Amino acid sequence: MTKNVKERRVISVIVMNESSVLSRITSLFAARGYNIESLTVAPIPNSDMSHITIATTGSSKLMEQITKQLHKLIPVYKVIEHEEMVEKEMVLAKFPIAENLADISVLSSAYNGGVVNVGMEMIIVMVADEPKRVKHFIEAAQRYNPSEIVRGGVVAIER
Amino acid sequence: MQMSGAQMVCESIIAEGVKTVFGYPGGAIMHVYDEIYKQNGFEHILNRHEQAAVHAADGYARATGEVGVAMVTSGPGFTNAVTGLATAYMDSIPMVVISGQVPLSLIGTDGFQEIDAVGISRPCTKHNFLVRTLEELPTILKEAFYIARSGRPGPVLVDIPKDITVEIGEFTYPKTVHIPSYKPTYKGNKRQIEKAVDAIKKAKKPLLYIGGGVVLSNAYELVREFAKKTQIPAVETLMARGVMGAKNPLLLGMLGMHGNYASNMAMSETDLVISLGARFDDRVTGKLSEFAKYADIIHVDIDAANIGKLVDVDYPIVGDITEVLKQILPQLDGVDPDRYEAWRNILKRYDDLHPQSYIDSDEVIKPQWAIERIGELVGDDAIITSDVGQHQMWAAQHYPFDRPRQWINSGGLGTMGFGFPAAIGAKRAFPDKIVINITGDGSILMNMQELVTAAEYEIPVINIILNNHFLGMVRQWQTFFYDKRYSETDLSFQPNFKALAEACGGIGYDVTTKAEFDAALKDAIKQNKVCFMNVQTNRFEDVLPMVPSGGALFNMMLPQTTKGEA
Known part of the structure; x- marks a missing residue:
């Protein structure tokens, strides 16, 4: 059933x-x-x-x-x-500046995003992707010791 | 026309054709009460508790079918009204409750008598409004009345900050409402109706399952015609008593936890349930997996969310019962009533086997006898309200209800203390009818202050207290399921009910014999004054049949004596 x-x-x-x-x-x-x-x-x-x-x-x-x-x-x-929908979720993630910035940048572009802010002590990236892929991004991001991750919640539109 | 917010409230109530408002004043609603004092378009009844005011408006609405109106102040005035709102919400009663609120500038500051009324009442109103500007007040009031009475009816709260009631502005009461997001469905889907009619023609053991929606939709004549034309037997829910009429040969009785044998067996064996305005409440269905196990289900309901909520439905029809039956009736010409004769005979045998019965006594008044006796003495002339508990079930089982709106009780929420104020509302609507509240020694105390209201306004409600010195229904469960541990249900310590009624300006009767019962009731009708008839009944009478909670409908405990305990 x-x-x-x-x-x-x-x-x-x-x-x-x-x-x-x-x-x-x-x-x-x-x-x-x-x-x-x-x-x-x-x-x-x-x-x-x-x-x-x-x-x-x-x-x-x-x-x-x-x-x-x-x-x-x-x-x-x-x-x-x-x-039948197109579904996207946005995520912001903050990493210490000491991490491998090139890796982080490539990672975020792979998930349909990029670097949105770089400061003295941290780098912030944004990704916007399907919820399943967002989950993968968050898993992959763990090796770069993110100090903060904020998920935006899902938005959807019927195809 | 220029006027204050308070005046707008009164003008709107008058424009809606409301004749009676029930309420209780207080700080935040004072400007409105000042305008009530000055106007003469409607009367105001001062109940002695906000809960009772809302129940009275509810009783008025149930008796007439019109929107009941109650008015309360902010804070505790409103919180007292919440039980009244929830009671009306569960039974889909059209009502508008107007509450005062602290001034806009004080909202959110924990001001004196401030409480988040729209927040608290959200789950127990059909809709609610917090008025934020004077300009929107007339539109909100218009919408409140419209929402309360249209679609599946229900209570609507309008919470008005005090400063808005004193502000002056232009008033025109809107003639129409425009709510793009609210469009109730009234007509049934033609194809679904055709399929349902086809199913009726093919069924061998169809059963009409009639709920309170038929009363709300004023569709009882159409339902009776449906039954007559097809000769399909019918069962009623607690909320539908009176729809078919007690003398109707097609009526099997009430079904459910305290339904009669034939009704519950009919539901267990039917092959087609035709549900009209009923919602498959757990007190009706018992164990869901055993409920109407062999049946396809036609479900007609104005609320789409009721369809398929608990039981899978084969023929869903969203619409107003009246409209849908008008569509269905002409299509029933092809139904052969003889087709169901064998089925009717089976049910007749069930009823002969275990009719609704009790063992009467000459020594003591049995509650069932009292109900039947009221029926014999006043019958059709009376409107019967009830509180909640054993007396309510006995009334539903044994009173010969002959028309809808004759039986007024809190079915969904099961609110003790409902009966007396509801009776006040019903009596105000129908001063020429005898209005009797059948109550218990537990329930009556929950709104006994209404003696004062009824005495002051000369609203002669007859309260018949079936007094078993117990919180009877709970006691019954303790007997059956808790090894007779009567935890906090012994109500042996009681007020002197007769003196209590007299102290508040009413009449009291102490009744211990059948002869006294007749004499007291006849005198109460003649005296035309609010009264308490304190009727001593046997202590350990049980409401039977009974389907234990969660059991299958066909597993009933059937009437037997409870000798040794009486």
């Missing part, structure tokens, strides 16, 4: 821009025991709406329930459960 298999899913929620709309969504997830893996939100250009991208895990039956419950919220305009 594929219906009960737990899988990673990405949902886009288009909402009216009004106060506390985000807390309506997060408290719905909390109250009904749904999991949020990552969440991003930003206004949609030239509109009075925002685009929220939520990555979560669950069976298709649970996804159906989440989608329907989200729909019930008054300011929710549209819910898209992504199937």
